[in-house]
Amino acid sequence: EPEVTQTPSHQVTQMGQEVILRCVPISNHLYFYWYRQILGQKVEFLVSFYNNEISEKSEIFDDQFSVERPDGSNFTLKIRSTKLEDSAMYFCASSNTGGIDEQYFGPGTRLTVT
Amino acid sequence: AQSVTQLDSHVSVSEGTPVLLRCNYSSSYSPSLFWYVQHPNKGLQLLLKYTSAATLVKGINGFEAEFKKSETSFHLTKPSAHMSDAAEYFCVVSDTGFQKLVFGTGTRLLVSP
Numbered sequence: 001e002p003e004v005t006q007t008p009s010h011q012v013t014q015m016g017q018e019v020i021l022r023c024v025p026i027s028n029h030l031y032f033y034w035y036r037q038i039l040g041q042k043v044e045f046l047v048s049f050y051n052n053e054i055s056e057k058s059e060i061f062d063d064q065f066s067v068e069r070p071d072g073s074n075f076t077l078k079i080r081s082t083k084l085e086d087s088a089m090y091f092c093a094s095s096n097t098g099g100i101d102e103q104y105f106g107p108g109t110r111l112t113v114t
Numbered sequence: 115a116q117s118v119t120q121l122d123s124h125v126s127v128s129e130g131t132p133v134l135l136r137c138n139y140s141s142s143y144s145p146s147l148f149w150y151v152q153h154p155n156k157g158l159q160l161l162l163k164y165t166s167a168a169t170l171v172k173g174i175n176g177f178e179a180e181f182k183k184s185e186t187s188f189h190l191t192k193p194s195a196h197m198s199d200a201a202e203y204f205c206v207v208s209d210t211g212f213q214k215l216v217f218g219t220g221t222r223l224l225v226s227p
Contacts, residue, residue, distance in 0.1 A: 004157070031213060043158075043204065043217040056214055091158065095213075102148070103215060105158035 002026045004106035006092050012112045013082055021077045021109045023092030032075045033093040033103060034067065036060070043091065049075065082113045116141040118205045120218035128226050133177075133192040135221045137205030140186065147188045148206040148215070149179055158204065164188065175199070200225045 005024045013019050025032050034046040047057045049067050066078045075094075079086055089110050093103040121136040139145060149161040162173025169181040179190045188205060205218040 033213070033215075035215075035217075042219045043215075045214040045216065048213040050213075058214070093158075102160050102163060104160075105150075107155070107157040 004092055004094055004104050006090075006106035006109050008109060009107065010110045010112070012114065015084060015113055016081050019079050019082055019111065021079075021090050021092075021111070023075045023077070023106055024073055025075055025092065025094030026096075026104055027073070029094035029096050029104070031055075031095045031097070031101075031103075032067075032069070033095075034077045035091045035093065035105075036088040037091065037108075038085075038088040046077075079111075082111075084113050087111060087113045116143075116145065116207045116216050118147075118207050118216060118218040120203075120205050120221050122221050123219065124222045124224065126224040126226065127195045129197055130194050133190070133195045133199065133223065135190040135203050135205075135223065137188045137190065137218060138186050139188060139205070139207050141207055146208045147179075147181060148208070149173065149177070149188075149190050150204045150206055150217075152202045152204065152220075154201075161190070161203075195223075195225050197225050197227065199223060 007022045032049040035043050037043045045058050047061045048055045064080050068076050089108045091108045092106045095101045095103045117140045119138045147164040150158040151161050152158050161177050162171045164171045164181045172178045177192045202220045202222050204220050206215045208215050
């Protein structure tokens with residue numbers, strides 16, 4: 001069964017450093033998403049991406065964040081200058097048609113900012 | 115704005131007994147509702163979804179949920195719990211036509227032998 005994969009599973013970085021989280025969505029999917037879950041809190045939407053552009057973003061997704069689909073398979077989330085409060089589990093998801101269609105989630109990348 | 119409230123942070127049951135995980139939603143539009151499950155160190159897996167078809171929705175692993183518009187509820191049930199059901203369960207809402215999912219705070223299901 002096709003699945004969303006994410007690398008790395010755990011990333012430790014120092015405050016102020018740039019990090020790139022990588023995701024490989026399901027191959028025929030067209031809509032891509034990032035969510036995050038701070039320890040002990042709910043899963044929060046960050047951004048959705050379709051047709052090579054951001055279709056929706058949350059207030060969390062400020063100028064420090066960016067997303068990119070650099071080739072036909074990868075989908076990345078970049079944090080330019082990490083803060084302690086960026087420590088969280090980051091989930092990538094993809095869906096075939098967007099809207100009410102099911103989103104398939106990856107296993108997550110745990111980001112720890114020290 | 116759409117939101118969901120999961121009424122219990124933890125639910126404990128014995129193996130073989132029924133499971134009830136409660137969820138209430140708030141939405142301005144006709145909502146799509148989902149239940150996702152997260153096992154330790156695993157991604158979020160879809161259990162079932164409601165998208166304005168039948169109000170009683172059957173999902174994987176024997177779970178089902180009933181959409182009740184009058185009560186704005188979407189409770190998750192299973193007749194008989196199994197040890198492998200122990201996990202975190204998330205009630206999720208998505209307004210029709212919008213892409214983002216809005217998650218509840220989660221309910222941790224504990225199953226004892």
